[in-house]
Amino acid sequence: MIIEIDDNSGFCFGVVTAIKKAEEELTRTPRLYCLGDIVHNSMEVERLSSKGLISIDRDTYLNLRDQKVLFRAHGEPPSTYQYAKENNLEIIDATCPVVLNLQKKIKQAYEESDPADTQIVIYGKNGHAEVNGLVGQTEGTAVVVEGLSDLDKIDFSKHIRMFSQTTKSIEGFNHIVEAIGERVKPGCKFEYNDTICRQVANRIPKIVNFVAKHELVLFVSGKKSSNGKVLFDECRKVNPNIYMVSDLEDVDYTIFLGVKSVGICGATSTPKWLMEALKRRIEQYENYYN
Numbered sequence: 593m594i595i596e597i598d599d600n601s602g603f604c605f606g607v608v609t610a611i612k613k614a615e616e617e618l619t620r621t622p623r624l625y626c627l628g629d630i631v632h633n634s635m636e637v638e639r640l641s642s643k644g645l646i647s648i649d650r651d652t653y654l655n656l657r658d659q660k661v662l663f664r665a666h667g668e669p670p671s672t673y674q675y676a677k678e679n680n681l682e683i684i685d686a687t688c689p690v691v692l693n694l695q696k697k698i699k700q701a702y703e704e705s706d707p708a709d710t711q712i713v714i715y716g717k718n719g720h721a722e723v724n725g726l727v728g729q730t731e732g733t734a735v736v737v738e739g740l741s742d743l744d745k746i747d748f749s750k751h752i753r754m755f756s757q758t759t760k761s762i763e764g765f766n767h768i769v770e771a772i773g774e775r776v777k778p779g780c781k782f783e784y785n786d787t788i789c790r791q792v793a794n795r796i797p798k799i800v801n802f803v804a805k806h807e808l809v810l811f812v813s814g815k816k817s818s819n820g821k822v823l824f825d826e827c828r829k830v831n832p833n834i835y836m837v838s839d840l841e842d843v844d845y846t847i848f849l850g851v852k853s854v855g856i857c858g859a860t861s862t863p864k865w866l867m868e869a870l871k872r873r874i875e876q877y878e879n880y881y882n
């Protein structure tokens with residue numbers, strides 16, 4: 593059986609930088625708090641937690657004083673920074689530069705628009721950490737649309753300035769743009785900004801080629817990963833014999849019986865070491881059964 597790991601899968605530069613910052617900081621301090629999981633991958637979170645990185649939720653954050661806290665690549669709304677300032681929290685800011693740039697664009701659009709006649713719309717997942725950070729740039733006023741069923745939240749008699757969460761699919765974005773364009777009232781401007789990160793979008797053609805050449809594919813990703821969902825859906829279109837796995841125990845090893853080629857790929861939040869461990873585990877399985 594051939595088992596191949598996709599060269600183009602694995603951490604994007606935003607995640608690499610955030611993890612590097614955490615590891616550097618942990619060489620100086622035995623304990624570092626991280627607001628939310630540093631990456632949507634429980635195995636990587638566990639690895640870093642053994643080095644002293646402690647994931648905390650927002651309620652815990654809002655009770656911290658005089659500590660060091662890392663903000664992950666997803667970014668945070670201004671209120672999170674404000675709380676840190678008021679409570680002597682030292683921030684290690686690992687917000688991805690792509691997200692930071694998007695936050696700035698949204699803030700600028702919000703500040704130069706009159707809310708009486710203009711709405712800021714964000715195409716993204718409601719409640720997702722990055723989206724919360726983006727909505728925070730508009731003092732909570734932006735309208736979040738996840739799909740066509742959310743379009744009724746938009747007031748089409750106002751101008752619209754739309755942005756996208758960085759990890760959405762370009763196809764989904766184009767659909768929303770088209771649907772909004774059809775409903776905008778005469779005299780209203782509709783400005784849309786494709787702010788999708790190409791670290792995800794550019795992987796699609798490569799990953800799709802990779803999965804098409806294998807008989808069976810294991811897509812390694814945390815279940816909460818947005819880009820994992822986008823990439824998995826694209827892969828499944830070309831190879832339905834694909835399984836999403838988040839750790840080694842998720843795999844039913846009997847699925848490999850009679851299979852000649854297995855591809856292993858993953859999201860921008862998937863560590864290479866996990867894909868390699870999975871490959872070794874399949875090889876052990878193969879040796880056991882042969």
Ligand code: SF4
Pocket residue numbers: 604605606607665666688689690691758759789790791792819860
């Ligand atoms: S997917 Fe893009 S925006 Fe998100 S963390 Fe990675 S590089 Fe940054």
